[in-house]
Amino acid sequence: MQTFRCQCGHKLFFGSSFCVSCHETVGMCPTCRQVTALKSLGDDTWQCTNQTCGQQVKLCRNRVDHKACNCTVAIEENDQVLCTYCRLNQVIPDLSIDGNLVKWRRLEAAKRRALYGVESNGLPIGDPSRNDFLPLKFEFKEDDPHPVSTGHASGLITINLKEADSVKREQTRVEFGEPQRTLVGHFRHELGHYYWDMLVEPAKLEAFRQLFGNEQDPTYADAQTAYYANGPKPNWQSQYISAYASMHPWEDFAESFASYLDMTSIVSTAQSFPRINANVPPDDFDAWLKVYREIGVMANEFNRDIGLLDLVPEVFNKPVIEKLRFMHDLKDIRVQSPEGSSSA
Ligand SMILES: [Zn+2]
Ligand SMILES: [Zn+2]
Numbered sequence: 001m002q003t004f005r006c007q008c009g010h011k012l013f014f015g016s017s018f019c020v021s022c023h024e025t026v027g028m029c030p031t032c033r034q035v036t037a038l039k040s041l042g043d044d045t046w047q048c049t050n051q052t053c054g055q056q057v058k059l060c061r062n063r064v065d066h067k068a069c070n071c072t073v074a075i076e077e078n079d080q081v082l083c084t085y086c087r088l089n090q091v092i093p094d095l096s097i098d099g100n101l102v103k104w105r106r107l108e109a110a111k112r113r114a115l116y117g118v119e120s121n122g123l124p125i126g127d128p129s130r131n132d133f134l135p136l137k138f139e140f141k142e143d144d145p146h147p148v149s150t151g152h153a154s155g156l157i158t159i160n161l162k163e164a165d166s167v168k169r170e171q172t173r174v175e176f177g178e179p180q181r182t183l184v185g186h187f188r189h190e191l192g193h194y195y196w197d198m199l200v201e202p203a204k205l206e207a208f209r210q211l212f213g214n215e216q217d218p219t220y221a222d223a224q225t226a227y228y229a230n231g232p233k234p235n236w237q238s239q240y241i242s243a244y245a246s247m248h249p250w251e252d253f254a255e256s257f258a259s260y261l262d263m264t265s266i267v268s269t270a271q272s273f274p275r276i277n278a279n280v281p282p283d284d285f286d287a288w289l290k291v292y293r294e295i296g297v298m299a300n301e302f303n304r305d306i307g308l309l310d311l312v313p314e315v316f317n318k319p320v321i322e323k324l325r326f327m328h329d330l331k332d333i334r335v336q337s338p339e340g341s342s343s344a
């Protein structure tokens with residue numbers, strides 16, 4: 001993620017709520033998409049101090065009530081108390097249960113980062129309060145005692161709250177032999193399923209099938225049963241970005257989509273640090289991938305120096321590269337909303 005600048009000159013980060021230097025309240029502005037210092041205008045109204053912006057905003061209610069967000073709401077949206085990301089929540093954790101507030105804050109931080117990433121990639125997000133695109137919704141649930149599966153169905157992304165418990169998440173990672181397991185990664189993967197429904201199925205199904213296979217044969221249920229009975233396909237590394245991707249074309253797509261978002265996020269971060277030469281044209285996929293692989297080799301060695309997991313564990317062979325290129329080209333699809341307007 002890029003860093004931002006406070007009016008006092010100090011660095012601000014994507015998750016900042018206050019400037020540690022001048023102690024001003026800061027937040028994400030919905031208009032300029034920058035984390036900036038906010039100037040109080042009284043009556044719970046604030047102004048973005050980005051000189052080219054000046055948007056008047058209110059703080060998101062989830063920030064005021066729960067410190068679970070650092071976003072703001074444009075003053076023109078006077079019927080909204082939640083920011084554009086928080087209003088996608090259908091179910092939040094039961095905050096009367098000890099520990100749930102902390103887990104929810106972690107989920108929201110990861111969700112914001114993943115959503116900011118898809119928007120930065122030019123992909124639309126369906127707002128359930130407007131009738132545009134496929135409405136995107138989130139629910140964060142606990143086993144009750146029926147197990148809650150993390151997954152996606154028709155625009156609704158469900159995340160099991162236990163994923164926000166780092167001990168349990170690491171146990172699951174080891175059990176499944178995964179090289180990484182993170183909350184941001186969960187959101188990126190499930191968003192992959194969402195964008196398959198929104199962007200691939202109507203417009204690019206044939207091209208999808210050529211790269212990822214036929215999603216109807218075998219059925220998802222059969223593929224899932226086979227995967228959990230027999231494990232990943234043998235020699236999956238030659239065609240898939242992860243073992244899980246070998247289960248079914250939909251999972252292959254979601255895993256590849258998540259990796260594509262990892263790539264654009266990491267290369268964009270590098271672009272905001274001048275010591276790394278990462279300035280590549282926005283549309284040149286091969287140049288982005290080249291920079292990503294160079295950063296990956298370097299960062300993996302840094303991580304190994306202190307015993308951390310690899311930052312970029314994936315191997316980018318030809319089939320995997322073509323799947324990532326497919327993601328890069330998705331943003332070129334013009335999506336028709338029900339009102340007839342369109343978005344790249
Ligand atoms: Zn400051
Ligand atoms: Zn602004």
Ligand SMILES: [Zn+2]
Binds near residue numbers: 071085087
């Ligand atoms: Zn919010």
Ligand SMILES: [Zn+2]
Binds near residue numbers: 190250251254
């Ligand atoms: Zn999936």
